[in-house]
Structure formats: structure tokens, C-alpha cells
Amino acid sequence: xxxxxTAQSAPTKYTxxxxxxxxxxxxxxxxxxxxxxxxxxxxxxxxxxxxxxxGHPTFGFWNAQTKTYAxxxxxxxxxxxxxxxxxxxxxxxxxxxxxxxxxxxFKPVGGHLLxxxxxxxxxxxxxxxxxxxxxxxxxxxxxxxxxxxx
Amino acid sequence: xxxxxTAQSAPTKYTxxxxxxxxxxxxxxxxxxxxxxxxxxxxxxxxxxxxxxxGHPTFGFWNAQTKTYAxxxxxxxxxxxxxxxxxxxxxxxxxxxxxxxxxxxFKPVGGHLLxxxxxxxxxxxxxxxxxxxxxxxxxxxxxxxxxxxx
Amino acid sequence: xxxxxTAQSAPTKYTxxxxxxxxxxxxxxxxxxxxxxxxxxxxxxxxxxxxxxxGHPTFGFWNAQTKTYAxxxxxxxxxxxxxxxxxxxxxxxxxxxxxxxxxxxFKPVGGHLLxxxxxxxxxxxxxxxxxxxxxxxxxxxxxxxxxxxx
Numbered sequence: 001x002x003x004x005x006t007a008q009s010a011p012t013k014y015t016x017x018x019x020x021x022x023x024x025x026x027x028x029x030x031x032x033x034x035x036x037x038x039x040x041x042x043x044x045x046x047x048x049x050x051x052x053x054x055g056h057p058t059f060g061f062w063n064a065q066t067k068t069y070a071x072x073x074x075x076x077x078x079x080x081x082x083x084x085x086x087x088x089x090x091x092x093x094x095x096x097x098x099x100x101x102x103x104x105x106f107k108p109v110g111g112h113l114l115x116x117x118x119x120x121x122x123x124x125x126x127x128x129x130x131x132x133x134x135x136x137x138x139x140x141x142x143x144x145x146x147x148x149x150x
Numbered sequence: 151x152x153x154x155x156t157a158q159s160a161p162t163k164y165t166x167x168x169x170x171x172x173x174x175x176x177x178x179x180x181x182x183x184x185x186x187x188x189x190x191x192x193x194x195x196x197x198x199x200x201x202x203x204x205g206h207p208t209f210g211f212w213n214a215q216t217k218t219y220a221x222x223x224x225x226x227x228x229x230x231x232x233x234x235x236x237x238x239x240x241x242x243x244x245x246x247x248x249x250x251x252x253x254x255x256f257k258p259v260g261g262h263l264l265x266x267x268x269x270x271x272x273x274x275x276x277x278x279x280x281x282x283x284x285x286x287x288x289x290x291x292x293x294x295x296x297x298x299x300x
Numbered sequence: 301x302x303x304x305x306t307a308q309s310a311p312t313k314y315t316x317x318x319x320x321x322x323x324x325x326x327x328x329x330x331x332x333x334x335x336x337x338x339x340x341x342x343x344x345x346x347x348x349x350x351x352x353x354x355g356h357p358t359f360g361f362w363n364a365q366t367k368t369y370a371x372x373x374x375x376x377x378x379x380x381x382x383x384x385x386x387x388x389x390x391x392x393x394x395x396x397x398x399x400x401x402x403x404x405x406f407k408p409v410g411g412h413l414l415x416x417x418x419x420x421x422x423x424x425x426x427x428x429x430x431x432x433x434x435x436x437x438x439x440x441x442x443x444x445x446x447x448x449x450x
Contacts, residue, residue: 019168019169046172048172048200048274048276050200059228059252059256061228061252061253061254061255061256062204062228062270062271063254064270064271070254072256081230081231081250083200083201083202083230083231083232084202085172085202085274085276096202096274097202098202098203098228098229098230098231099230099231100230100231100250100252100258108250108258109252109256109257109258110228110230110231110250110251110252110256110258111228111230111252111256111258112228128167128169128276128278129168130165130167130168130172131167131168132165132167134165134172139176139177139271139272141176141177141270142177142270142271143270144204144270144271144272146174146176146271146272147174147272147274148174149162149163149164149165149172149173149174150162
């Protein structure tokens with residue numbers, strides 16, 4: 001795990017746009033941590049995001065019986081697609097991030113992202129900010145943590 | 151097929167955002183039907199959408215010779231990516247929705263979505279609304295139903 | 301390679317939206333060229349995009365050692381996802397476009413798009429425009445061309 005950015009260097013990782021933020025992360029950056037820091041620093045009520053890049057994803061498959069994610073780590077994939085959302089749970093940012101990554105044979109893997117480190121390239125994230133503070137809570141029917149819009 | 155939501159329960163499935171709507175569907179919901187209901191209820195002229203979730207997609211592959219989609223149904227996939235658009239045809243909402251779903255080995259399938267039911271989790275959809283009413287019409291060169299922006 | 305659209309026909313390929321542009325390309329259109337023309341004609345400072353469609357993609361896998369993309373061309377794929385960004389380099393539009401395409405067995409390939417021609421259908425692109433002019437430059441650590449947001 002590379003050294004994390006200091007508070008001083010962090011502001012140069014994103015810029016404000018008419019609809020939210022555009023974030024560009026570089027080799028060694030921890031994507032989920034950077035998004036969580038953005039949510040706190042900019043006091044984002046909730047947001048949706050899309051992205052692309054190159055990196056080392058860890059996917060997890062949701063098992064509704066055990067209520068856990070079975071993880072698997074991959075290295076050096078073109079991140080063909082990233083989609084997700086930012087909300088809050090227990091006073092902290094709660095991300096939901098899915099992706100598709102493809103190897104040098106263009107063969108993809110995909111699913112729910114548990115972790116993602118930027119590889120020898122970048123990750124570009126477009127964050128569209130919403131104006132209502134939204135939270136995640138457990139759906140009693142299946143144990144999944146679900147975004148509330150009520 | 152689960153019971154469809156009543157008009158009374160439906161408003162709690164989405165919230166308005168500065169750029170459109172954020173919809174969160176839950177176990178058993180019919181994604182295409184919910185989007186069509188949203189288009190009618192909120193009188194959406196046209197829109198683009200992205201999303202993620204967990205569910206049971208039916209994909210169809212477009213055959214320009216027969217002008218049909220060859221369908222195949224899958225169950226319990228992490229929906230790694232959803233992208234689409236909302237427009238109108240013959241006075242009714244006309245959706246175009248593509249997606250990628252991955253199984254517990256993180257192996258994906260993808261393509262044009264003919265149907266999608268939410269599984270043991272949720273589906274989050276970010277809908278960016280446009281201000282012009284747009285329609286779909288057949289492209290005489292290949293029989294495909296194509297969104298018109300003229 | 302089909303004949304390219306003339307300047308006269310091009311304006312009918314997209315419409316303005318509250319957040320940017322919605323572009324619909326048709327059989328034979330060159331997706332990257334159309335996006336570059338849009339960037340120049342509409343003087344787009346920078347933008348993010350998502351999309352879907354049907355076409356013939358050429359993917360390239362980034363090799364940080366050789367600083368080149370190993371290309372591979374595919375035909376007749378449902379474009380399950382397209383994500384990207386528009387910026388500038390040396391006074392010209394500089395695109396970054398990733399995608400996932402799936403064949404008639406719904407089996408996907410994906411990665412960084414070097415080229416994309418529309419097939420027997422369409423490609424729909426939603427372009428969210430930002431207000432700052434952004435440029436790409438080489439990251440000296442890995443040779444990748446990276447979007448600058450500083």
C-alpha cells in the first residue's frame with residue numbers, strides 16, 4: 001500500500017464542475033479512500049459517479065445467505081467501467097462502487113468493488129452531486145445495505 | 151414475477167436531484183417498468199441514465215437480418231454497469247438499456263437488456279433529464295430503432 | 301471506412317441538453333472522430349461522457365514498459381458500456397474512451413478504445429460539459445497520458 005496523500009496535496013486531485021466534481025487519481029492512489037475524503041471535505045450530501053482508468057481492483061460477490069462478500073483481487077486491469085454512488089451511514093461516507101476491468105487479452109472481470117488502487121496510469125471519476133443528504137440502511141428482506149431515497 | 155408497486159408506494163422509490171432523479175429499486179422490482187412509470191409520472195421529455203446493482207437480467211443480441219433480439223436470461227448477477235436512455239415512441243416511453251452483469255466468479259456477460267428484475271439487493275439508477283422531447287424511429291438502413299436528435 | 305459526414309450533415313447528430321450534449325451516431329460513423337469534431341465545433345473546455353450502442357471496437361491494452369497500446373479489433377458487438385472524457389493536448393481534442401462490448405453469446409471484451417465504428421444500429425453518447433479547459437500530459441512515473449485537474 002503506497003503512502004496516502006497529505007491534506008496539502010489532496011486538493012489538486014479534483015476540480016469543481018457545474019454538476020459536481022471531476023477527480024483524477026494517479027499511480028498508487030486508493031480510489032475508495034480518496035472518494036471518502038472528498039465526501040467529507042466537500043460535505044457532499046449524496047452523489048452518483050462514473051469513471052474509467054487502469055488499476056488493481058478487488059471484487060466481492062454478495063452472498064445474501066452469509067451476508068458477506070467473497071473477495072478476489074486482480075492486478076493491472078484496464079478499468080473499462082466504474083459506476084457508483086456516495087451516501088452516508090453512521091456519520092461516515094458510505095460508498096457503493098461497481099466496475100468492470102479487462103486484462104491484456106481484453107477479457108473482463110466485474111462486480112462489486114471492495115478496493116481499488118490506481119496502477120500505471122490514472123483513474124478519472126466524474127461525480128454528479130445531489131442536494132439531499134442520503135443514507136444507507138439494511139434491507140431486512142435480504143441483509144443488503146440499500147440506499148434510502150424516501 | 152412479484153406484485154407491482156401501487157401508485158401510493160411508488161413515489162418513495164426515487165428522489166429529485168439537481169440534474170434529474172435518483173431511483174433506488176429493491177428486491178423483486180421490475181427495472182424497465184419502473185423507469186417507464188417514472189417517465190410517464192414525471193413527464194420526462196428525454197433522459198440518459200447510469201446505474202449499478204444486483205439482479206436477474208435478460209439480455210438480447212440484435213440481429214439486423216431478422217430484426218429481432220435473441221434473448222437469454224441470467225440470475226443473481228452483480229450488475230457491474232447499466233447505461234441507457236429514455237425517449238418516446240407512439241406516445242409511450244421507449245427505453246434503451248444496456249448492461250454488464252457478473253457472477254460469483256466475477257465472470258461477466260453483457261449487452262442489450264430486454265428485462266431486469268432486482269435480486270437480493272438493490273438497483274441504483276441515476277437519471278439525467280434533458281429538456282427536449284425525443285423520439286425513437288426505425289433506421290431504414292438496418293431496421294434498428296434509433297433515437298432521433300434532429 | 302465509410303465516408304465521413306460533411307460539415308452540413310453533422311449538426312443533426314447531436315442536441316444540446318441542460319448538462320451538455322446528447323449525440324446519436326449511426327451506421328458507419330466514426331465515434332472518436334465525431335467526438336473530436338464536437339469538441340472543436342462547440343468549443344468544449346472539458347467533458348465526461350457515458351454511452352451505449354452497437355459497433356466495431358478496436359481495444360488497446362496499455363503497456364507501461366513499451367508505452368504503447370497492443371490493439372485488437374472486434375466486429376458486431378453490443379456496446380454494453382462506454383465511459384470517457386474530453387480534454388485537450390497540443391491544441392487538439394484529446395479523448396479518453398473505455399468500453400465493454402458483448403457478442404451474440406453475451407460474452408464481453410473490454411478496455412481502452414483506440415477506434416470505434418458504429419455497426420447496424422446506433423451509438424448514443426451523453427456528454428456532460430465542464431467549464432474549465434483541461435489538458436492531458438504525460439505522467440513521468442509511468443508514461444501514461446493523464447488528465448490534469450490542478
